[in-house]
Structures are given as structure tokens and as C-alpha cells.
Amino acid sequence: MRHFEESRAFIESSLCPFVVLDTTHRKIRVVLLSKGLKDYMGLCDDDIENYIERFKLYPEYFIYDEDLYAMRMGLRYIYDHRNEEMRVRFRFHLRQEDPYVWFMSYGQYFNNQEDSYLMIELHNIENEQRELRSAIKSSVQSHALLEKILDTTQTNIFWKDNERRFLGANKAFLQYYGFTSLDDILGKTNEDMGWHNDPGPFKNDEERVIKYGESTHRIHGKCVIRGRECDIVASKAPLYIDGEIAGLVGSFEDVSSEYRQQKEIQKLNGALQTALKNEEKANKAKSEFMARMSHDMRTPLTTIIGLSELALxxxxxxxxxxxxxxxxxxxxxxxxxxxxxxxxxxxxxxxxxxxxxxxxxxxxxxxxxxxxxxxxxxxxxxxxxxxxxxxxxxxxxxxxxxxxxxxxxxxxxxxxxxxxxxxxxxxxxxxxxxxxxxxxxxxxxxxxxxxxxxxxxxxxxxxxxxxxxxxxxxxxxxxxxxxxxxxxxxxxxxxxxxxxxxxxxxxxxxxxGEEQKKEKEMQDLSGRRVLICEDVAINAMIVKSMLESQKVEADIAEDGLVGLQKATAHSYDMILMDMQMPRLDGLQTTKELRRMGYRKPIITLSANTSKEDMEKCQQAGMNDFLEKPVTLEKLVEMMQKYVGKEFV
The missing domain is CATH 3.30.565.10 (Histidine kinase-like ATPase, C-terminal domain)
Structure with a gap:
């Protein structure tokens, strides 16, 4: 208390714009205004008490609504951190018909621990902005030409003061963000505009330009435009007035489509690399698999070759x-x-x-x-x-x-x-x-x-x-x-x-398992006659020998056309039909026989046992499937199953 009372007379008579607040119990009360602030506002001593009372009841009449919240937060902060200085930027007007004027407030307690009196010094920064804009305009010799260039270029261009606040921008910039007037951005920073989910890198970038005079070129970043995140590359350079850095000028381009294409290319390259690696793994696994498969094949082959040599x-x-x-x-x-x-x-x-x-x-x-x-x-x-x-x-x-x-x-x-x-x-x-x-x-x-x-x-x-x-x-x-x-x-x-x-x-x-007495159910195959349609002579001779061992007569047709001729010229109890033959294959031969009304069983001979091939054979009119290489047991089983039957 002692410190404030000692300074009271000085503050009241000071030509600087001071205001003293009593913040006891976090309640704010205006204690006094300096002569400099009263003169700036055009207030006489008789108006002060009425003005203070109205400010207390209706602060939103004087301070811009959006800035009032920032002011209150600043007061709360300095109340809890008395060793620090409060700095809050706000817009103020004394009367509602007057335009708002930008002020910067600097607040500090008289005694960090004991006093509840906060002294705030106010600075009119509207004049600084106006002076800076005026200086920039006066430094441009061909203002009209520059303005025309700025408004016709498709590159987004802007300039800021040394507090990173917007002083101006070209038409492309405003159109990009959807603004109709420069007033939407003047005096504001990127953080005020809320363009970036992470404003830190942009702030650091601009502070480096202003503080150290460094220029940046096509730095990648992201900004949010109407709810959509876009990729941009920005370049910035210091703006000098009378040899001093007064701000910065910058430009940026939207490169969202380019970055999207790059990501797609990277994704495709990644997929290609993965596919190549998978192919390499598959080929390696295939090679290993075939090498290992050969091991189990060698065992019975060793037996076959060795015993065959002994037999010979x-x-x-x-x-x-x-x-x-x-x-x-x-x-x-x-x-x-x-x-x-x-x-x-x-x-x-x-x-x-x-x-x-x-x-x-x-x-x-x-x-x-x-x-x-x-x-x-x-x-x-x-x-x-x-x-x-x-x-x-x-x-x-x-x-x-x-x-x-x-x-x-x-x-x-x-x-x-x-x-x-x-x-x-x-x-x-x-x-x-x-x-x-x-x-x-x-x-x-x-x-x-x-x-x-x-x-x-x-x-x-x-x-x-x-x-x-x-x-x-x-x-x-x-x-x-x-x-x-x-x-x-x-x-x-x-x-x-x-x-x-x-x-x-x-x-x-x-x-x-119980002993099956199949012999009682087996029919005598002696005298039966079979047509073998097979183009590989050795295969046909093996099947013919098997049939003859069961006293079954067998004829051979080396292709489908010969098979058709023999099937229509002689009576057979069964036809064994190879799938792949010259001139006329097994499917075509079977279809033609069925078209001609042939009703005896036709059995497929094939090494391919895929489901698709079996379905094709059935659709062509074949009755069953005998897998190559044919064994005597399976051959006899097939004859026992079908000999004596006829099919439509």
C-alpha cells in the first residue's frame, strides 16, 4: 500500500497514459487515470467518476468483445504470476460512435507480494501501423503499377509488420482464403486467423526472418482452408525501411495436388517394392520347395532304379x-x-x-x-x-x-x-x-x-x-x-x-476293416470289348495290355476322328477317351457321339484332375473320370461299375 500511495501523485500528473486497478480478491476496480490518459480520451475531472462507473458496469461498450476475454485472461494470469509483466493487445473506443483503436497494454504490480494495485501503461499501436503502412507506400515509387501487378499475379502475396501482423495482401491471397476485404486480416497474426493446426513452425519461420534477416525459400507447410487441410510452399524475406527490419514480405503456392501425386507415386513405388520382394520371396520359396520335394522323390526312385538294374x-x-x-x-x-x-x-x-x-x-x-x-x-x-x-x-x-x-x-x-x-x-x-x-x-x-x-x-x-x-x-x-x-x-x-x-x-x-468279398459281386469281363482313344502309343498299349490280362478285347484309335469311325462301325461295351488328341479332341469327339445317339459309357482318360476339367467332361457327355497313369485295379473297378449300362 505504501508504494502506491507514494507514487499516486506522480501517476496522476504523468503525461503518460496510465491506469491503476485495484485487484483485491480478484475483483477489478479502477482507482485512477493519469493526466496523459485523461487528456488522450478528452475527459475532464468531473467526467471521470461517471466514466469509471459505466466502464465497470458495461466494459463491452468500450473494449471490443473478442478482446475483452483476452484482457480478462491477462489480468487473471498477472494476478497469479506477479513477478511477470502483462501484455495484452486490444481494441478500444470511448464512445460507441467512435472507431475502435488498437492499444497494447503493459501491466505490472507495484509490489509483487503485498500490493493489489496493478499499474497498466497503454500504447496506441494504431498510429504505429498507420505510420508503417504509410512508410511502405511512400517507399514504393510506382505504387499504381505495383498494385496492378499484385492484383493480377496468381501467386499469393502478403506483408507483415515486425510483430508478424498483416499489413496487406494481394487479391489472389484474399481469394484463396475466401476474404472479401483486407479488413478481415489487417492487424492479425496467423494464430489469430486459425489457419494452422500447428502454428509453431510458421511462427518460428517468420520470427527468424524478422529477427535475423534470413530469407526462406519454398518451405513446405500445411494450412486449413474452409475445413480442408492443404499443402503449401512459402517463401519469405525481411522488409527494410531506412536500413531497419520493419517486417516481412512473403508469398506461397498451393501444392496440394503435387504432394498428393507424390504420395500416390510413393505409395505405388512402395507397393511395387513390396510386390517385388514378395515375388522374390515366392521364387525363393518355390525354389526351396522344389529342392526339398526332390528329396522324397529320390527315395522311391532309388528303389525303382536299383531294383530295375538288378532285374535287367x-x-x-x-x-x-x-x-x-x-x-x-x-x-x-x-x-x-x-x-x-x-x-x-x-x-x-x-x-x-x-x-x-x-x-x-x-x-x-x-x-x-x-x-x-x-x-x-x-x-x-x-x-x-x-x-x-x-x-x-x-x-x-x-x-x-x-x-x-x-x-x-x-x-x-x-x-x-x-x-x-x-x-x-x-x-x-x-x-x-x-x-x-x-x-x-x-x-x-x-x-x-x-x-x-x-x-x-x-x-x-x-x-x-x-x-x-x-x-x-x-x-x-x-x-x-x-x-x-x-x-x-x-x-x-x-x-x-x-x-x-x-x-x-x-x-x-x-x-x-472287414474283409470284403467283392469277387461274389464281380461280373465276368471276358469277351467284353473296349475302344481306347489315345494318341500316345505307349500309353494306349499299356491300357490295352491291362484289359487283355482280364480277357477283354481292346481296339486303339489314335485320334478323335478315327475314334468316331470305329465307334460307329463296331459295337463296344465302353470307350476310354483321352482329353487331348490331334484333329479332334476328346470333348469334341464325345459331344459328336452323344449327338449321334451313342448310349454306351464313355470314360475320360486324363492326367489333369481339376474341378473345371471334370465339369467340362461331364457337360460333354462323359460318364466318369479315370486319372493317368492308369492302374489295373482302377481300370477293372471302372469296368465293373459301367459295363452293361447305357446312357441317354
């Missing part, structure tokens, strides 16, 4: 045991190729099991005959300990063989020469379900615990360690083995130790 060197060409082993390996190779090419069915959920009745001992013997030569070649001791005389079982033979052969081949492959391979089988009932348990054990290189737990069943993975670096990974991979076991509803577990060996335990459910 033997004086007994009809050695049934040797030929039986060749047949086992050949059939497995065919099944393997078919399953590899359709392995994607696992991932798509389309793979299904096809259980049939098979002789258990025959399946196990076939597997043994396929893998034993590899074990012998590596000088392994091979323990074959499977159950005997189990009888007929109901199971998917192909996948059972493929699972066991994969595990056995891995055991043989990853065991050093002269090792020991054991294959034990146990059969038992569990919860009303028959289970065959296969334990395949080796004393080979082994697998680390971490790899077993995390990557063992992932596709195209192989553990890299000094013991396996010279060995390639297995064919179809344990990932497909795992999926096949899961499809059976079984389980697979692995116990392994590096340098000691590996044990796989497989549990696969199965059912017992």
Missing part, C-alpha cells in the same frame, strides 16, 4: 519279388507327386482324408521296402519292429505312408554312417478308439531344444549348426507331416538332444 541283370526277368518292390516304390512316387502339388489344400482347409480298407502288414512292408535301401547305403542298423498279423485296417493309406516315410527318411539322413535306426509300433485302444503308436528313434545329430519348441514344424526351416551344415532339409517338411497328423486327429511329439539323437512318437487313430 538277372536271368529271371519275371522275378516277382523284385518287381513287387518296384511297384511299391512307383506307386508311392505317384502318390507323393500328387500330394505335393496339392499341398496348398492344407492351408486352405480343403485337404481331406480318404479312408479305405487296407492290409496293415502290407502297408508297413511297403514303407520298409522304400526306406531300407537308403539305410543300407548308409550302413545303418535298421530295427524293424512293427506289429504282425494285424489284419485289415480302415485308414488313409497314402498319408499314413507319407508321414512315416518322411520321419524315417529324416532319421536315416541325419544319422552318421553306421548309426542305428529303430522303428517300433504299438497298437492299443484308448477311449474307445484304436491307436497305432509309432516310435522312430535314431542316434544322429539331434535338434536343439529351442528349435524343437519354436520352429520344428514351420515350413522351409532347418536348424543351422555344425552337425547339419552339410545336409539339406527334408522333402515335404515336418510342417506338412504335422498338418497331416492333425488331420488324422492324432499327435506328434519330438524328444531330441544335440549330438545324441532324436525320437519321434506318432499316435494315429484308425479303425478295423
Amino acid at each position: 541283370k538277372s536271368d529271371k526277368y519275371q522275378d516277382k519279388e523284385t518287381m513287387s518292390k518296384i511297384m511299391d516304390a512307383s506307386r508311392y512316387l505317384l502318390e507323393l507327386i500328387n500330394d505335393v502339388l496339392s499341398s496348398e489344400k492344407f492351408d486352405s482347409g480343403k485337404m481331406k482324408l480318404y479312408a479305405d480298407i487296407w492290409d496293415h502288414d502290407a502297408i508297413m512292408s511297403s514303407i520298409y521296402n522304400i526306406v531300407k535301401p537308403s539305410a543300407d547305403r548308409n550302413k545303418h542298423t535298421f530295427v524293424f519292429d512293427v506289429k504282425k498279423d494285424v489284419g485289415k485296417i480302415l485308414i488313409d493309406r497314402k498319408w499314413l505312408m507319407q508321414i512315416l516315410i518322411n520321419i524315417l527318411n529324416n532319421a536315416i539322413k541325419y544319422t552318421y554312417d553306421g548309426g542305428r535306426i529303430e522303428w517300433h509300433e504299438n497298437i492299443f485302444e484308448e477311449n474307445g478308439q484304436m491307436i497305432m503308436e509309432h516310435e522312430i528313434r535314431d542316434n544322429g545329430v539331434g535338434i536343439s531344444k529351442d528349435f524343437v519348441e519354436t520352429k520344428l514344424y514351420e515350413p522351409f526351416t532347418q536348424e543351422h549348426n555344425p552337425l547339419t551344415k552339410s545336409r539339406t532339409s527334408n522333402g515335404l517338411g515336418l510342417s506338412i507331416v504335422k498338418k497331416a497328423v492333425d488331420l488324422f486327429g492324432g499327435s506328434i511329439t519330438c524328444h531330441s538332444e544335440l549330438g545324441v539323437g532324436t525320437t519321434f512318437i506318432l499316435r494315429i487313430p484308425f479303425g478295423y
